Amino acid sequence: MGIYYGRRKEKRLRITQSLAPAASAAAAAPVPDDLLVSEILARLPVKTLTRCKSVCRSWRAALEDPSFVRRHLELSRTRTPPSALVIPHNGGDFLSRCISFHRLRSPEHTATDAAAAAATAELMLEAACPEEIGCGFVPSHCDGLVAVAGTRGHIFVCNPATRKLCFWPAAAIGYDPWRDRYVVCRYFDLSTEPFFDEATGRETSYWRLGHEIFTLGGGGGDSWVETDPPPPPGRHWPIGELGAICVRGDFYWLSYTAAGAAGDGEAEMALLRFGLRDAKFDVVRRPRGCTCRRRTPSSSDDGYFYFTDRVVDLSGKVCYVHAPLAADFLELWQLADHDQEWLPRCRINLLDRGIVIRKEGFVPVYHHGEDMLLVLDDEQLYRYNERARAIEEVANLERELEEYERQDGTDTLEYKHYVVPYVESLVSICSSNYIIKEPIETLLMYSN
Structure with missing residues (x-):
């Protein structure tokens, strides 16, 4: 060149x-x-x-040039220390029409000076949205692209580095390695159907679900393509507010089964997996002993369902986070490469630190070397060393953003904060600027 x-x-x-x-x-x-x-x-x-x-x-x-876009992304993925993206939310029913993205640079574990040892937050983008941004849905992310759900069934897709943003119907974002495209997937309610639950002996009803996929930047006919629905009908409900992850061309949605669909108490958990290669669903069973309480066990129960378990992507590995409400431990399981069994990865003792898991959970953000960054209740960041089995607090997000005030006059002092891993990239939302050579077939027929 x-x-x-x-x-x-x-x-x-x-x-x-x-x-x-x-x-x-x-x-x-x-x-x-x-x-x-x-x-x-x-x-x-x-x-x-x-x-x-x-x-x-x-x-x-x-x-x-597409080769430069890919080279820049390749180097960004290996940059150390890693960084995360903080998205404030008010913990209520919806956000204001203003949304902000803050890049959080992780503190150096081996830093000798105070500046390098402290986490720092940098405002990357503040934008006005045509609709309120729903705070009950965890954002999804892939290679610098972030997807946040709105309150009217749309999705706000943004690249904070390039300051570009678009709106689509609500979905999760990921990368299709077989077609070299970034895609968004969504499920939606079609209708209610009667259902007899043999496990409980009760007659109930369920939402019949549909599922569609959309290709970003063209190449998919600029339209949603319907796929097979999540199987089996009436047995699994994806927990959309927890978001999804995309690992090696497969989307994973945390779901609960029909056995835990009614009433309080424990819900049976599972993973719904949608493979981009064949556009098919299958079910990945939960790790043994992992059930999830669906309500807050307190006298001030607000009537909402809270799921503190999570599915996360840690360095390209599918991990299941089992974090029971009010428990004094957190378990992390890793899906084996052959996808047939869960392997125990670590168990974090929270009692010694006085950490109590509340309704937002205790969720790993990313893994780097021997360290893991976790966020507690969307407020505090902790670093856990897997080899030494030591945990320490590294940042309080309320303090990090206490001087920031949005353009609409609101501040984030009382806000909580979504935290997702972040890789800076030049990847475009509206064009395939990362495609070096166009494939012969540009129309993706996922429904075949």
Whole structure:
């Protein structure tokens, strides 16, 4: 990929020389164009790259090339320490029409100075939305794209780094490795049907569900494609407010079964898996002994259902988080590569730290090296070292954002905060700028 050598040659030479140490004559030689793009520019943040596009036409062409978009994403995934995205919510029925995204840079575990040892929050984007953003639905994320549910059945899809956003019907976001596309999946209620539960001997009803998939950036006919419904009818209900994860081309929805669909107490949990390769559903059974209480066990029960178990993606592994309400422990199970059994990964003792799991749960955000970052009740961040089995608090999100006030005049002092892993990327929501070569068949027939 060449550099434009017309009038801009002198400007390009100055930029190249500024990158070289003055003390080394050998290092002052011009940097080869391919290394300049793939090893230097690809390591810069998106905000800087946006300015670099104005240097010359060849730089703009290089930075908009799909191979550069993929290279930048590849390097972002390996950047250390990892970062997370914080999305404030008020814990009520809905957010205001204003939403904000804050990048939280994790503290260095081995830092020797106070600045590096403290977590820092940076406002990336504040945006006004055409509808309220529902706070009861955990955002989903994939390669820098974040999906947040609205209150009228739509989804707010945003890339905070590029400051681009769009609206679609409510869905979960993921990557299809077989077709090299980013997609969103959604399930929806079709109708109610009578159902006799043999396990309980009770006649009840269930919502018959439908499921559709949409391809971002074109390539799917710019329309939703219906797939087979979640199986078996009447036996599993996805818990949409907990969101979904997408690992190696499979979506996983945490669900509860018909046996736990009525009344208080324990609900039988399972995972609904939707495979993008064959567009089919199957059921992954929960780890042994993992049931989930559906209501808050207190005299001030507000009548809402609370599920404190979660399914999370930790370094490309499907993990089940078993965190019973008011329990003094948290169990983490990992799905084996052959998908036939759950393996115990760790058990975190919370009693010594005085940690109490409340209705928002205690959820891992990401894993890096021996450390795991977890968020408690959407308020506090903890770091757990799996080898040493030690846990420590690293940040209070209310304090981190106490000086931030939104443009609509509201502040986030009393807010809680969704925390999701974050990888900065140039991936576009509206175009397939990461596709190096268009496939022969661009229309994805998922319904076949």
